[in-house]
Amino acid sequence: xxxxxxxxxxVAGLAFFAFAFLSNALVPALMYRDVPEQTAEQxxxxxxxxxxxxxxxxxxxxxxxxxxxxxxxxxxxxxxxVKTGAEALREGRKIYxxxxxxxxxxxxxxxxxxESRRWGPVxxxxxxxxxxQRPVMFGTRRVGPDLSREGGRRSNDWHAxxxxxxxxxxxxxxxxxxxxxxxxxxxxxxxxxxxxxVYVQWLGSWLxxxxxxxxxxxxxxxxxxxxxxxxx
Amino acid sequence: MTADTASPASIPRHSELVEExxxxxxxxxxxxxxxxxxxxxxxxxxxxxxxxPLSGIELLSPGRWRMVHTNAIAYGFLANAFLGILHWVVPxxxxxxxxxxxxxxxxxxxxxxxxxxxxxxxxxxxAQGLExxxxxxxxxxVAQAGLLLVAINFMAPIVRVQGPIYVTLWYFIAAxxxxxxxxxxxxxxxxxxxxxxxxxxxxxxxxxxxxxxFVTPLGWGMMYYFVPILLGKPIWSHGLSLVxxxxxxFFYPLQGIHHFLYTxxxxxxxxxxxxxxxxxxxxxxxxxxxFFGTLRGRGSEFWTNLPIRWFYTGMVFYFxxxxxxxxxxxxxxxQLIHFTDWVVGHAHLVMFGVFSMWQLGVMTYLFxxxxxxxxxxxxxxxxxxxxxxGGILVMASDLTLAGLFQGWSWMGLMHWDHSVEISQPFxxxxxxxxxxxxxxxxxxxxxxxxTWQAARRERSAEAAPAAGLAI
Numbered sequence: 001x002x003x004x005x006x007x008x009x010x011v012a013g014l015a016f017f018a019f020a021f022l023s024n025a026l027v028p029a030l031m032y033r034d035v036p037e038q039t040a041e042q043x044x045x046x047x048x049x050x051x052x053x054x055x056x057x058x059x060x061x062x063x064x065x066x067x068x069x070x071x072x073x074x075x076x077x078x079x080x081x082v083k084t085g086a087e088a089l090r091e092g093r094k095i096y097x098x099x100x101x102x103x104x105x106x107x108x109x110x111x112x113x114x115e116s117r118r119w120g121p122v123x124x125x126x127x128x129x130x131x132x133q134r135p136v137m138f139g140t141r142r143v144g145p146d147l148s149r150e151g152g153r154r155s156n157d158w159h160a161x162x163x164x165x166x167x168x169x170x171x172x173x174x175x176x177x178x179x180x181x182x183x184x185x186x187x188x189x190x191x192x193x194x195x196x197x198v199y200v201q202w203l204g205s206w207l208x209x210x211x212x213x214x215x216x217x218x219x220x221x222x223x224x225x226x227x228x229x230x231x232x
Numbered sequence: 233m234t235a236d237t238a239s240p241a242s243i244p245r246h247s248e249l250v251e252e253x254x255x256x257x258x259x260x261x262x263x264x265x266x267x268x269x270x271x272x273x274x275x276x277x278x279x280x281x282x283x284x285p286l287s288g289i290e291l292l293s294p295g296r297w298r299m300v301h302t303n304a305i306a307y308g309f310l311a312n313a314f315l316g317i318l319h320w321v322v323p324x325x326x327x328x329x330x331x332x333x334x335x336x337x338x339x340x341x342x343x344x345x346x347x348x349x350x351x352x353x354x355x356x357x358x359a360q361g362l363e364x365x366x367x368x369x370x371x372x373x374v375a376q377a378g379l380l381l382v383a384i385n386f387m388a389p390i391v392r393v394q395g396p397i398y399v400t401l402w403y404f405i406a407a408x409x410x411x412x413x414x415x416x417x418x419x420x421x422x423x424x425x426x427x428x429x430x431x432x433x434x435x436x437x438x439x440x441x442x443x444x445x446f447v448t449p450l451g452w453g454m455m456y457y458f459v460p461i462l463l464g465k466p467i468w469s470h471g472l473s474l475v476x477x478x479x480x481x482f483f484y485p486l487q488g489i490h491h492f493l494y495t496x497x498x499x500x501x502x503x504x505x506x507x508x509x510x511x512x513x514x515x516x517x518x519x520x521x522x523f524f525g526t527l528r529g530r531g532s533e534f535w536t537n538l539p540i541r542w543f544y545t546g547m548v549f550y551f552x553x554x555x556x557x558x559x560x561x562x563x564x565x566x567q568l569i570h571f572t573d574w575v576v577g578h579a580h581l582v583m584f585g586v587f588s589m590w591q592l593g594v595m596t597y598l599f600x601x602x603x604x605x606x607x608x609x610x611x612x613x614x615x616x617x618x619x620x621x622g623g624i625l626v627m628a629s630d631l632t633l634a635g636l637f638q639g640w641s642w643m644g645l646m647h648w649d650h651s652v653e654i655s656q657p658f659x660x661x662x663x664x665x666x667x668x669x670x671x672x673x674x675x676x677x678x679x680x681x682x683t684w685q686a687a688r689r690e691r692s693a694e695a696a697p698a699a700g701l702a703i
Contacts, residue, residue: 002474003396005405012402012481013409017445020485021417023504024437028497029430037427098357100295110494112567113643125496128428135361135422136432138492140439142571143280145648167282172649174280180290 038130044085047152047205048198052085054156055194059187066191085198092199093132095192099178106139107148107203120149120209127206132199144175149204152211156197161186163193249323254336256602258316259595261344263677265308266588268351270670272301277663281656291355299354299366305583306364306442307375308347313591314450315343315382318404320598321457322386325400331388339381346375362435364442365418372419379415383408399473403453406481410445414438429496436497436505437488443582444484451587452476452519455543458594459526462540463533468525472518479515483508493566506561513558520551538613542593545621549585549628553578556632568643573658574635581628584669589620592676599680605687612679619672627665634658 001007056063056070067084070077096102108123109115116122127148128136139146154162161168164186166175181193189197204210278284279294286292319336323329330336346367353359353368360369367375386408390401397405418438422431456473460466467473489497489505523544527533533540556578559565569575596613600606607613634655641651 002478003402005391005393005397005401008397008402008405009409012406012478014413016481017410017413017485020437020488024486024488024501025417025421025426025430025434028433028501029426031498032428032430035428093361095357097361098296098354098359099293100298100359102361103295103298103363106571108495110567110570112494113639114645115642118642118645123496125429128432128496130427134427134431135435136428137361138432138435138495140363140491140571140575141573142642143652170649172282172652174282174652176279176284176294177288178293179288 032125032129035126035129040086040089040131041082043130043132043202043206044082044089045205047210048085048089048202049081051151051156051198051201051205052081052088055197058156059160059189059194062183062189062191062194066194088195088198089132089202091192091195092197092202093137095181095196096137096199101147102137102139103141104143104175105145105147106142107137107146108139109146109148115146119146120204121207123148132202144173147200147203149207149209151201151204156201157187159197159200160189160193163189163196244327244329246324249327249329250320251330251333251336252602254340255316255319255598257340258312258319259599259602261340262309262312262316262591263595263673263680265304265312265347266673267677269301269304269309270666270673272297272304273666274663274670276301277659277666280659281663296355296357296359299359300351302364303350303354303366304347305588306447307350307367310447310583310587310591312343312347313595314447314454315339317454317591317594317598318386318450321400321454322389322404325398325457326389326393328389328392331385335381335385339378339385342374342378342381346371346378349374360419360423362418362422362438364439365415367419369419369423372415376412376415376419379412383412398456399467399470399477400453400457402477403449403456406477407446407449407453410441410449410485414441414445418442432492432495433489433497433501436491437485439491440488441485444480444487447583447587448480448484451590452480454594455523455547455590458539458597459523459543462537462543462597463526463530465526465530468522468528472522472525476515476519476522479518480512483512483515487512487561490561493561493563493570502563506563509561510558513554516551516554520547523547538617539593539597541617542589542596545617546586546589546593549581549589549624553581553586556581568639569635570639571642572635572638573631573655574639577628577631577635580624580631584620585624585628589624592616592620595676599683603683603687605683605690608679608682608686612675616672616676616679619668619675623665623668623672626668627662630658630661630665634662 001011067087070080070084109119109121111122158169160182162170162175163178164182165177165179166173168186178193181190181196182188183190275284275286275292275297276294279287284294319330349371350367353371354366358368359366360372386404390397390405393401414437417434418441422434422438426434456467486508487505489501490509493502493506524547527540527544534544535541560569560574560578596607596616637654637658638651641654
């Protein structure tokens with residue numbers, strides 16, 4: 001068996017591989033089969049809706065160009081926001097993957113190394129049982145911080161400026177700039193930019209500890225005369 | 233080597249067995265993708281030290297090029313070089329040509345298409361969310377079919393060998409099966425069948441099996457073939473060869489979850505992955521002993537015989553990698569080094585320090601035979617070796633050390649920016665190490681070009697092909 005073609009093909013090639021697959025992949029799959037996998041629509045919770053409405057008020061033109069207007073009637077509007085939220089989350093995840101965000105940001109908080117003190121509750125399996133974790137975004141490297149509890153910590157306009165030019169907010173950051181998520185300026189995110197904002201604000205939105213960074217009120221700053229340099 | 237009882241007269245000639253042009257094409261494609269990959273690495277390297285001159289251009293985004301970097305190495309450089317080497321080794325070892333010449337060429341073009349489409353897809357933002365498997369989902373079925381054809385093409389001569397087969401073929405048979413299965417498992421299961429934590433387990437298996445069940449067995453298979461030929465003596469211990477192969481075959485596939493320790497993946501599975509990882513390090517030690525036993529008494533060849541130097545340097549790095557692995561896989565080490573540059577250093581040490589070095593060694597050995605022309609410059613060959621070996625040694629040590637500091641910074645709850653600031657000197661050093669490696673490959677490319685030119689001149693002068701090809 002040890003030096004024959006069939007022994008190597010069937011035992012080493014197929015049987016050992018199958019044993020590993022059954023014990024290491026099938027076992028967790030069976031263990032979690034009772035935790036239903038949620039769709040993107042199902043993970044659109046109140047916090048995500050709050051962020052969506054915030055985006056609609058902050059960037060009305062961009063929001064309308066991307067997803068149109070919410071119906072006026074209340075029940076239809078609620079339904080529309082869920083549908084739009086799910087669409088944005090799917091698209092945001094695609095951008096998160098396509099831009100390689102997940103190669104510098106993890107999405108799990110470990111029960112060691114003071115991580116729960118830095119970021120919040122330790123990650124648990126049910127958090128990952130949804131369509132947007134297919135494949136799962138655990139990540140393997142942290143150049144930047146973990147993002148699984150990022151949602152709600154910072155405002156949408158903070159994230160927008162940060163995606164546009166990270167060093168404006170965090171001077172030493174090695175994070176690349178993503179101007180193609182915007183129409184030329186940090187306050188004009190395009191559809192892709194808005195989708196990524198929704199996705200980032202979604203992370204951790206299912207937890208009780210989701211922070212409300214602020215309740216958005218229309219700023220009265222626009223009435224203030226800004227010096228030319230600051231207005232840029 | 234094989235149990236064939238063919239008399240010398242009936243042994244087919246090399247020219248009937250090996251499609252040399254194809255071997256050459258595969259090597260050139262491999263080198264082309266190696267350069268693409270290195271450029272991607274530079275882009276990310278410059279971004280990390282905050283001096284990216286091409287910042288803000290969508291198609292040159294460091295995040296996307298980081299994925300091109302790893303995929304071009306795995307599927308562009310390593311896979312192409314392996315295919316070239318298989319086209320040389322398998323027919324010579326089985327004394328039979330591959331299934332079909334036409335199929336071989338078809339596979340070549342399909343595979344280049346797969347790799348190019350992968351690179352283009354990633355650059356257009358279509359990556360799949362699976363580390364080392366970012367190949368866009370619409371290319372996966374083509375790649376899968378390509379791997380099946382590769383397996384059929386090479387298995388055809390192997391199955392016709394009678395009786396027990398040589399060590400190299402054990403590894404190659406297993407690798408052909410495993411690569412196909414690994415690719416299928418990693419690219420389809422977490423995408424279409426399971427999600428969340430269970431998908432993480434599969435993703436871990438994929439990352440690990442890609443190294444352990446595709447690259448490693450093909451790499452060791454070619455070592456078992458080339459080392460005895462170059463040293464002109466058999467492998468030291470056949471028993472240890474058996475231990476090495478079967479130990480790897482059993483323990484390697486069981487370790488994938490060690491990439492995701494302390495995740496919500498069940499703890500007993502994490503323990504299993506840790507234990508089997510430490511077990512495989514013991515197996516690796518037997519393989520290393522076996523190869524150094526083979527070298528025993530011929531140690532001077534390390535300095536005089538260039539391919540042997542590439543191979544044994546790679547083996548030393550392999551041992552270091554595995555030693556590092558048996559430490560970093562423990563939960564104690566994981567607390568500190570997971571998510572840090574330690575892991576990045578480890579990955580570079582394995583993929584460049586071991587497997588790329590072996591393949592570059594094989595290329596150093598085979599190009600003069602393929603071109604029927606001695607290397608243009610032995611001195612450039614030396615530069616190629618020393619810049620590569622020195623570069624990767626500096627890069628791996630630098631990143632390993634950086635990982636420790638990053639881990640301590642995080643664990644000590646320092647402000648996040650602190651970990652980035654203390655990384656800067658290490659990232660600068662890493663960039664220079666990368667430049668050294670790049671310089672080494674430039675020496676190689678220039679030397680190859682000059683050798684090719686010399687071969688052309690010689691052929692056009694209709695001189696008799698050189699008989700002595702000593703390196």
